[in-house]
Amino acid sequence: xxxxxxxxxxxxxxxxxxxxxxxxxxxxxxxxxxxxxxxxxxxxxxxxxxxxxxxxxxxxxxxxxxxxxxxxxxxxxxxxxxxxxxxxxxxxxxxxxxxxxxxxxxxxxxxxxxxxxxxxxxxxxxxxxxxxxxxxxxxxxxxxxxxxxxxxxxxxxxxxxxxxxxxxxxxxxxxxxxxxxxxxxxxxxxxxxxxxxxxxxxxxxxxxxxxxxxxxxxxxxxxxxxxxxxxxxxxxxxxxxxxxxxxxxxxxxxxxxxxxxxxxxxxxxxxxxxxxxxxxxxxxxxxxxxxxxxxxxxxxxxxxxxxxxxxxxxxxxxxxxxxxxxxxxxxxxxxxxxxxxxxxxxxxxxxxxxxxxxxxxxxxxxxxxxxxxxxxxxxxxxxxxxxxxxxxxxxxxxxxxxxxxxxxxxxxxxxxxxxxxxxxxxxxxxxxxxxxxxxxxxxxxxxxxxxxxxxxxxxxxxxxxxxxxxxxxxxxxxxxxxxxx
Amino acid sequence: xxxxxxxxxxxxxxxxxxxxxxxxxxxxxxxxxxxxxxxxxxxxxxxxxxxxxxxxxxxxxxxxxxxxxxxxxxxxxxxxxxxxxxxxxxxxxxxxxxxxxxxxxxxxxxxxxxxxxxxxxxxxxxxxxxxxxxxxxxxxxxxxxxxxxxxxxxxxxxxxxxxxxxxxxxxxxxxxxxxxxxxxxxxxxxxxxxxxxxxxxxxxxxxxxxxxxxxxxxxxxxxx
Numbered sequence: 001x002x003x004x005x006x007x008x009x010x011x012x013x014x015x016x017x018x019x020x021x022x023x024x025x026x027x028x029x030x031x032x033x034x035x036x037x038x039x040x041x042x043x044x045x046x047x048x049x050x051x052x053x054x055x056x057x058x059x060x061x062x063x064x065x066x067x068x069x070x071x072x073x074x075x076x077x078x079x080x081x082x083x084x085x086x087x088x089x090x091x092x093x094x095x096x097x098x099x100x101x102x103x104x105x106x107x108x109x110x111x112x113x114x115x116x117x118x119x120x121x122x123x124x125x126x127x128x129x130x131x132x133x134x135x136x137x138x139x140x141x142x143x144x145x146x147x148x149x150x151x152x153x154x155x156x157x158x159x160x161x162x163x164x165x166x167x168x169x170x171x172x173x174x175x176x177x178x179x180x181x182x183x184x185x186x187x188x189x190x191x192x193x194x195x196x197x198x199x200x201x202x203x204x205x206x207x208x209x210x211x212x213x214x215x216x217x218x219x220x221x222x223x224x225x226x227x228x229x230x231x232x233x234x235x236x237x238x239x240x241x242x243x244x245x246x247x248x249x250x251x252x253x254x255x256x257x258x259x260x261x262x263x264x265x266x267x268x269x270x271x272x273x274x275x276x277x278x279x280x281x282x283x284x285x286x287x288x289x290x291x292x293x294x295x296x297x298x299x300x301x302x303x304x305x306x307x308x309x310x311x312x313x314x315x316x317x318x319x320x321x322x323x324x325x326x327x328x329x330x331x332x333x334x335x336x337x338x339x340x341x342x343x344x345x346x347x348x349x350x351x352x353x354x355x356x357x358x359x360x361x362x363x364x365x366x367x368x369x370x371x372x373x374x375x376x377x378x379x380x381x382x383x384x385x386x387x388x389x390x391x392x393x394x395x396x397x398x399x400x401x402x403x404x405x406x407x408x409x410x411x412x413x414x415x416x417x418x419x420x421x422x423x424x425x426x427x428x429x430x431x432x433x434x435x436x437x438x439x440x441x442x443x444x445x446x447x448x449x450x451x452x453x454x455x456x457x458x459x460x461x462x463x464x465x466x467x468x469x470x471x472x473x474x475x476x477x478x479x480x481x482x483x484x485x
Numbered sequence: 486x487x488x489x490x491x492x493x494x495x496x497x498x499x500x501x502x503x504x505x506x507x508x509x510x511x512x513x514x515x516x517x518x519x520x521x522x523x524x525x526x527x528x529x530x531x532x533x534x535x536x537x538x539x540x541x542x543x544x545x546x547x548x549x550x551x552x553x554x555x556x557x558x559x560x561x562x563x564x565x566x567x568x569x570x571x572x573x574x575x576x577x578x579x580x581x582x583x584x585x586x587x588x589x590x591x592x593x594x595x596x597x598x599x600x601x602x603x604x605x606x607x608x609x610x611x612x613x614x615x616x617x618x619x620x621x622x623x624x625x626x627x628x629x630x631x632x633x634x635x636x637x638x639x640x641x642x643x644x645x646x647x648x649x650x651x652x653x654x655x656x657x658x659x660x661x662x663x664x665x666x667x668x669x670x671x672x673x674x675x676x677x678x679x680x681x682x683x684x685x686x687x688x689x690x691x692x693x694x695x696x697x698x699x700x701x702x703x704x705x706x707x708x709x
Contacts (some may be wrong), residue, residue: 390576404593481574
């Protein structure tokens with residue numbers, strides 16, 4: 001038998017046959033290693049975990065068309081390819097258009113979007129009812145719902161009028177004898193319309209104003225007040241602000257009339273498209289913000305109404321650290337897609353700062369736990385040494401050198417460290433998993449590298465903790481084994 | 486040449502002279518008993534002979550070499566190579582089996598050899614108890630394991646401290662018989678005891694009193 005074999009035999013015998021004391025040392029190392037590997041796992045997983053948490057504050061990246069280029073679903077998809085797929089929590093397209101509600105003669109800003117993505121990028125949206133799932137369903141902002149009195153299950157008709165039909169300027173229609181129609185938003189964004197006929201000199205011959213959408217007896221009077229109406233006759237287009245005196249008390253409606261006249265087009269060119277659809281209200285949206293004054297519908301529905309496929313903006317929720325985000329943002333802007341990317345700083349900044357603090361805290365706790373483990377192991381080994389004074393004395397009497405004694409205790413300590421580390425690495429993962437599920441509500445990935453690291457660190461800690469007890473052991477006088485001691 | 490010679494050694498602890506100018510000689514192959522009441526300096530002398538302590542004054546010649554001024558480390562080497570120790574309280578490593586306890590001595594000395602260790606146990610009649618832990622052995626059996634451990638490295642000197650102090654008469658006789666065998670094989674034995682019967686088994690008894698050699702008695706009945 002070699003000396004090494006005998007050495008291992010002695011150490012394992014000591015550990016296996018003197019279980020109770022060694023179990024305490026093993027347990028303290030295992031607990032330390034558990035906390036160590038658990039916290040390290042959490043330490044490295046926190047950015048991912050917290051990233052997901054922070055994503056509940058909404059989008060942290062905004063994509064906008066750059067200059068004259070347009071943003072479409074295609075360019076958005078291309079842009080998204082520059083970000084690793086698993087980091088994209090959600091990407092929501094938005095197209096904002098004003099739609100009329102003919103039954104109430106009102107118009108509202110409507111947003112076409114992708115509801116499955118909305119729930120990811122704006123998790124704070126609170127919907128009374130359901131998100132639309134089919135076509136021709138809408139989600140109505142609470143403010144609008146209160147104003148027009150719609151409820152979940154109500155239906156509403158929305159129509160889209162395309163006024164800018166011709167690329168030609170309105171002035172092209174100002175020809176003698178022309179008959180023009182125009183409209184503009186007046187008081188409270190309500191639309192009034194005008195019909196104008198021009199004489200042989202292309203001056204206004206007659207004017208009819210439908211201002212029934214304006215306030216009764218105030219703005220609505222622009223359509224009936226003879227003195228006001230008379231001012232238009234004989235004027236040439238375009239009207240200048242000084243040409244027409246506003247009706248007292250109805251300046252907004254008066255200005256709208258002027259705007260409507262100036263943008264009026266000949267009948268054959270005007271209102272080339274007017275699409276109307278009936279929608280079912282599936283939910284009422286409350287956010288406490290401006291979203292409450294919008295009507296949301298599926299992007300496809302809105303595209304069908306408008307006949308256009310462009311987007312105004314895309315909101316992205318990306319799970320990544322501040323630096324990575326900056327990188328993604330720059331690569332999207334620089335990709336030549338005609339898209340410019342902006343980060344929502346108030347979200348990304350606070351994320352980075354909270355993460356930093358959290359990691360510092362975890363680091364601190366880890367260090368403290370390691371120190372406590374060392375104290376515990378050291379104390380236990382100290383007790384072991386004093387319990388085994390006679391045995392150590394005997395070994396020395398039998399000829400053990402100080403080096404052998406040191407080696408044997410270090411061997412036992414490191415064996416315990418290794419075993420405790422192994423146990424701790426496994427328990428630590430379980431611990432991290434439990435913490436993760438309870439605190440962050442999501443599971444954690446096992447880091448294979450953490451196993452050897454925990455074992456090695458535990459062995460090193462055990463070795464350091466054994467130094468003082470070993471010093472004690474080496475100092476024991478072999479004469480202790482003789483009688484009288 | 487004498488195997489062991491103490492030349493005018495004294496051991497002084499403050500005011501107390503544990504050993505006071507003691508000189509003794511032990512020849513190679515001799516069996517010597519050291520007797521004396523408590524406080525007579527037996528333990529101190531045992532420590533010095535066992536290389537676990539150094540005299541305050543005087544020389545200790547082991548195999549003709551003065552070891553009284555050697556370092557602790559050197560003394561450990563000498564003890565390991567030349568001396569086999571047997572104790573009153575046996576002192577076995579509690580978590581190792583009988584044969585492993587014998588092998589511990591081999592381990593520190595040179596190379597553990599289980600076969601040789603088993604043979605040594607066979608010599609003390611415990612071969613079939615080799616795999617037992619100390620707690621499973623009787624006192625007499627434990628002391629026999631310790632005898633096997635003491636002789637496993639073929640020491641020049643076996644130093645026994647009250648080897649039968651904790652044994653009944655039957656086991657005392659077994660141990661003394663083992664000593665006789667060792668003596669017959671030429672091993673030098675020094676047995677510290679206060680038991681006259683054990684002392685009488687030796688060739689010569691040195692009696693200590695108050696740190697001095699009070700008298701030496703040659704056992705005329707030795708070998709009879």
